[in-house]
Amino acid sequence: MNKHEVLAYMEKGEELCRGVDGVDRKIYDEYGVKLGLRDINGHGVLTGVTNISKIVSSKMVDGKEVHVDGELWYRGYNVIDLVEDFGFKRFGFEEVAYLLLFGELPDADELMEFKKVLGKLNRLPTNFTRDVIMKAPTKDIMNVMTKSVLTLASYDDFDVSDLSIPNVLRQCMALISEFPMLATYGYCAYNHYERDESMYIHRPDKNLSTAENFLRMLRPDKQYTELEAQVLDAALVLHMEHGGGNNSTFTTRVVSSAGSDTYSVIAAALSSLKGPKHGGANIKVMQMMEDIRAHVPDYNDTDALRDYLAKIVDKKAFDKAGLIYGMGHAIYAVSDPRARVFKQFVERLAVEKGMEKEYELYSNIEKIAPEVIAEKRRIYKGVSANVDFYSGFVYSMLGIPMELYTPLFAVARIVGWSAHRIEELINVDKIIRPAYMSIMKEREFIPLDKRD
Numbered sequence: 001m002n003k004h005e006v007l008a009y010m011e012k013g014e015e016l017c018r019g020v021d022g023v024d025r026k027i028y029d030e031y032g033v034k035l036g037l038r039d040i041n042g043h044g045v046l047t048g049v050t051n052i053s054k055i056v057s058s059k060m061v062d063g064k065e066v067h068v069d070g071e072l073w074y075r076g077y078n079v080i081d082l083v084e085d086f087g088f089k090r091f092g093f094e095e096v097a098y099l100l101l102f103g104e105l106p107d108a109d110e111l112m113e114f115k116k117v118l119g120k121l122n123r124l125p126t127n128f129t130r131d132v133i134m135k136a137p138t139k140d141i142m143n144v145m146t147k148s149v150l151t152l153a154s155y156d157d158f159d160v161s162d163l164s165i166p167n168v169l170r171q172c173m174a175l176i177s178e179f180p181m182l183a184t185y186g187y188c189a190y191n192h193y194e195r196d197e198s199m200y201i202h203r204p205d206k207n208l209s210t211a212e213n214f215l216r217m218l219r220p221d222k223q224y225t226e227l228e229a230q231v232l233d234a235a236l237v238l239h240m241e242h243g244g245g246n247n248s249t250f251t252t253r254v255v256s257s258a259g260s261d262t263y264s265v266i267a268a269a270l271s272s273l274k275g276p277k278h279g280g281a282n283i284k285v286m287q288m289m290e291d292i293r294a295h296v297p298d299y300n301d302t303d304a305l306r307d308y309l310a311k312i313v314d315k316k317a318f319d320k321a322g323l324i325y326g327m328g329h330a331i332y333a334v335s336d337p338r339a340r341v342f343k344q345f346v347e348r349l350a351v352e353k354g355m356e357k358e359y360e361l362y363s364n365i366e367k368i369a370p371e372v373i374a375e376k377r378r379i380y381k382g383v384s385a386n387v388d389f390y391s392g393f394v395y396s397m398l399g400i401p402m403e404l405y406t407p408l409f410a411v412a413r414i415v416g417w418s419a420h421r422i423e424e425l426i427n428v429d430k431i432i433r434p435a436y437m438s439i440m441k442e443r444e445f446i447p448l449d450k451r452d
Contacts, residue, residue, distance in 0.1 A: 023439065031437050042330055047432070048253065050244040051075070052100060052419045057331045067333035067382055069340075074241060075099050080341045083234055087345070091209035091233045093240075093412075094118065097176065100241055100419045101169070119206030122177040122213075125155040129185050129201060137189040141407045142274035144186035146267045149175065153263035161261045163425055171262040172418035179414050180210060183407035184217040190403065211236060214411065218400065227352055228398055231345045235391055238338040239409050241416030243331075248272040248279070252417045256424040257432040269417045270410055279406040282392035284319075285326040286402060289393070291318045292365070299361040306368050313376045326389025327369045338387035346390045353397045362393055 001009070028035055037045040056071035072079040074096065082099075086092035098106045098114045106114060132151050133144060152175075153160050158167060185201060192199040200220050204213040211233035215224035244253065251272040255265045273279040295317070296304050311317035312324055329336055350359035370383045395405055 027439060033437065038330070044245045047250070047434075048244060048428075050420065050423060051103070052416070052423060053241045053243050055243045055331055057333050069335045070329075070332035070337045072242065072337045075103050077105070078337075079238065080337055083237060083341050087234055088227075088230055088348075091211060091229070093210045093233050093236050096237050096240060097415045100415050101172075101422070118173060118177045121174040122181075122204050122206055124178060124181055125152075128152075128155065129181075133182070133185045134189045134193075137186070137193040139190055139194065139403055140274075141183060141186040141190065141403050142270060142279075142410070144189075145179070145182045145407055145410060146270045146274075148182045148186070149263050149267045149270065152178070153261065156263075160263065163259065163261075165422060165426065168262055168422060168425060169418075172414075172421065175262070175266055176414050176418065179411045180204065180214045180217065183404060183411055184214065186407070187218070187401060187404050191401075209233060210411070214408070215398070218404075225352070227349060231349045231394060232398060234342060234345045235394060236408075236412040238342055238387055239391070239412035241413070241419065244420055246278070247275070248413065249416060249420050252420050253424045254432045256421045257428060257430065259431075262421065265421055266414065266417060269413075273410055273413065274406055279409045281325065281386075281388040282395070283402055283405050284323075285389055286392040286396060286405075288312070288318055288325045289361075293361070299357055299364065302364055302368060305361075305364055306372060309365070309369055309372045310376065313372055324365075324369045324373060326385060326392075327373065328383040329386045332384065332386065333382040335384045336386040339385045339390060342387060342390055342394075346394055349394060349397050355397060358393070362390065 027033075034045055037047070039045075052075065054071075054073040056068070056073070058065050058067045060066070074082065077099070082092065082096060086095065094115050095106060095111055098104075098111060128148075128151075132148055138144060156171070158170070162168075181204060188199065188201060191197045198220065202217045202222055204217060208216065209229065212224065212229045215229055215232065216222045242249070244250065248269045252265055252269045255268045260268075276284070292305070292308060296308050298304065308317060309324060313322055315322040346362075347359055350356055366385045366389065369385075373383045392405060395402075395408065400408065
């Protein structure tokens with residue numbers, strides 16, 4: 001068979017699949033099955049408990065649920081308090097990583113020891129970059145990272161499948177320290193082999209923070225400003241963890257419950273995160289913003305901006321999906337706390353980069369979009385800017401290529417995944433095995449020679 005015949009076979013197969021696999025949506029309602037494990041109000045099906053983080057989007061007042069400004073808590077601490085404590089003064093990624101892994105904020109000595117261990121682990125095996133990352137380079141850096149994580153299992157000097165907490169913690173901390181290298185080296189290989197640009201591989205400096213090292217390894221001249229690193233650091237902390245119910249974290253817990261090794265678990269989490277419905281949202285924001293700039297050249301013309309946003313919602317502009325990307329969240333109704341606290345970092349970086357007008361465009365859309373959506377759509381909760389609305393703008397100001405947006409998310413979220421993996425192993429000794437109601441009809445078997 002040639003490739004066209006194979007494709008024709010697959011198209012026929014699609015018809016068969018749709019015929020046998022298509023399920024009437026009424027059946028879900030009949031049996032009370034919640035699509036996406038969420039009800040019509042956005043409430044998730046309870047599948048576990050956690051002491052790692054908490055998300056608040058509503059509170060009960062006089063027996064009624066009232067939507068409130070969103071809250072995100074790490075180990076009992078409001079994330080806004082954490083970020084405002086270290087923001088523009090010191091780097092917080094390692095400090096908050098310690099908090100999520102060990103449950104307490106470190107003192108100066110504990111933080112120094114933690115950083116020292118991360119620095120010790122911050123090296124890839126000999127020739128790993130050449131033999132693994134540079135082989136079969138691709139624009140899909142998330143696939144490079146997934147491949148690399150699975151391959152790292154072969155280089156582990158200890159028992160890969162040992163599920164003791166010290167061994168799992170060692171593996172997790174090693175991956176936390178290695179992820180920035182996997183991401184940046186993967187991009188550098190793609191940039192060289194696929195885009196014919198210069199090749200450079202910078203080793204990380206164990207004395208620098210994760211944010212500083214990421215910029216140092218990515219840039220040809222290794223140079224960055226203090227503010228650039230501080231803004232990236234804040235972004236990493238705000239993407240580090242977001243409850244146990246998000247798709248990639250739930251994947252982490254599901255695969256951990258099966259008794260799989262750390263490398264397999266994190267590879268599964270990466271595969272979940274790379275989906276455009278999860279980790280790629282800020283890319284869609286950037287594409288949408290480029291389209292808006294092309295059609296509304298005067299950023300201060302709020303009437304023109306409102307009209308074009310209405311066209312987007314009406315599926316007459318941009319990708320015709322009817323979505324204003326970066327607006328709204330599955331959980332938050334009134335506001336996303338990450339976006340609220342991150343905005344001050346975005347504004348200061350915009351000033352340093354001379355991009356105040358761009359920032360003003362984002363601010364105008366943040367104000368106008370919820371009004372347009374409310375006018376055009378019947379919504380059961382409020383709509384506000386989420387953290388992805390601003391993160392892509394920040395990454396573009398930092399000169400980070402779009403291919404690294406989702407990998408950068410992974411560089412942060414590996415900490416949350418690690419914490420949830422450890423919590424799952426400590427507390428639960430049962431495999432996660434959800435129920436699916438079968439609607440299959442039994443049929444009488446027909447021998448091959450009697451089938452038409």
